[in-house]
Amino acid sequence: MERSRSRAHAALGLVNAIGTGGLGAAAALDLWVEVEVWRCSSPRGYTVTRGERVEIHPAILESVSEAAAGLLGRSPGPVCARGSSDIPLEAGLKGSSALVNALLEAVLRLHGVSVGVEELARLGVEAARRAGLTVTGALDDHLAVSGCGGYATDNTRQAIVARMPRVSGYAAVVVPGRRSIRSIDPGSFAKYRRLYMAAWRLLESGDWLSAATVNGAATMLATGGEPGRLLGLLGEEGALAVGVSGKGPAAYIVAGSRGEAERLLEPLAAALGAGEALTARILPCPGGEAGPRP
Numbered sequence: 001m002e003r004s005r006s007r008a009h010a011a012l013g014l015v016n017a018i019g020t021g022g023l024g025a026a027a028a029l030d031l032w033v034e035v036e037v038w039r040c041s042s043p044r045g046y047t048v049t050r051g052e053r054v055e056i057h058p059a060i061l062e063s064v065s066e067a068a069a070g071l072l073g074r075s076p077g078p079v080c081a082r083g084s085s086d087i088p089l090e091a092g093l094k095g096s097s098a099l100v101n102a103l104l105e106a107v108l109r110l111h112g113v114s115v116g117v118e119e120l121a122r123l124g125v126e127a128a129r130r131a132g133l134t135v136t137g138a139l140d141d142h143l144a145v146s147g148c149g150g151y152a153t154d155n156t157r158q159a160i161v162a163r164m165p166r167v168s169g170y171a172a173v174v175v176p177g178r179r180s181i182r183s184i185d186p187g188s189f190a191k192y193r194r195l196y197m198a199a200w201r202l203l204e205s206g207d208w209l210s211a212a213t214v215n216g217a218a219t220m221l222a223t224g225g226e227p228g229r230l231l232g233l234l235g236e237e238g239a240l241a242v243g244v245s246g247k248g249p250a251a252y253i254v255a256g257s258r259g260e261a262e263r264l265l266e267p268l269a270a271a272l273g274a275g276e277a278l279t280a281r282i283l284p285c286p287g288g289e290a291g292p293r294p
Contacts (some may be wrong), residue, residue: 006105007034010087011094011144012171012282013245014212014253015152015203016219018135019189019196022156024136025211026094026144026246027167027201028283033098035083037106045081047099049089050276056081056099063130064103065068067123071115076107088276092246095167096133098145100124105146117147119162125158134184141246148285152203165285167208170242170261173252176275177250179223192218209241209254216243216251225246229271236267249275254282 010031017024033047043061047054061079069075081103087095099123108115121142124275128134137155144151150164167273195218203211213234221229230242230251238260239253255261261279
């Protein structure tokens with residue numbers, strides 16, 4: 001039986017597009033999902049995600065096939081899949097975007113077709129919309145999970161505003177539970193649009209670290225958290241920025257080295273309460289030039 005493989009990685013949310021009304025930014029993060037796909041009679045699949053078996057909903061596989069059909073010019077037919085993932089579930093670390101992109105690329109490869117990061121990302125947005133996995137269109141997320149460095153996008157227009165190939169560092173991340181995209185009330189984010197837009201303007205000026213921090217405070221407010229606990233961590237030695245990734249609940253501190261990030265896990269966990277703790281590298285583009293994944 002012919003099979004095809006692909007992979008994608010997590011992304012760290014820098015500016016939340018729900019909060020801004022469509023403007024978003026994310027950076028590539030060194031946590032991976034790998035998948036294998038094959039033709040079958042009806043769509044089914046699973047991943048083993050951080051030791052937990054998770055079924056891939058048939059609607060996701062069907063949406064991936066439908067998005068691929070637009071490029072192939074024909075239906076690829078039902079596909080089955082299995083995979084493994086390091087990305088915590090429903091954490092805001094773009095695991096769904098990574099899964100969709102990896103599945104799409106594997107399905108296209110099964111039919112002998114290869115695409116670049118931007119085309120894959122746009123197909124990923126289409127599949128995610130079909131499957132009900134995105135509120136805003138999330139082009140920034142789908143670029144970041146298959147590309148490198150950071151991306152800022154206008155998701156309303158599906159336009160790339162900026163590529164940020166030199167975004168780098170290490171993230172200390174704590175995930176205090178799960179938060180489904182279907183549980184999100186966009187109105188609670190819209191209340192803090194001025195803060196989110198301040199974060200976007202900082203990003204446009206080139207200050208992604210401050211943008212992430214302001215965005216994190218806004219998201220803590222939007223989701224009923226206490227931003228003071230997060231912002232207080234800026235006083236920790238080695239902390240370059242703090243933030244909340246995507247819709248959360250994953251919160252992070254950006255540091256300059258893995259050792260500093262690992263040391264900062266303790267105060268981050270103490271501020272947020274119990275949760276899964278991990279460190280990951282923010283993946284810059286090789287040579288600081290925008291291009292494919294490292």
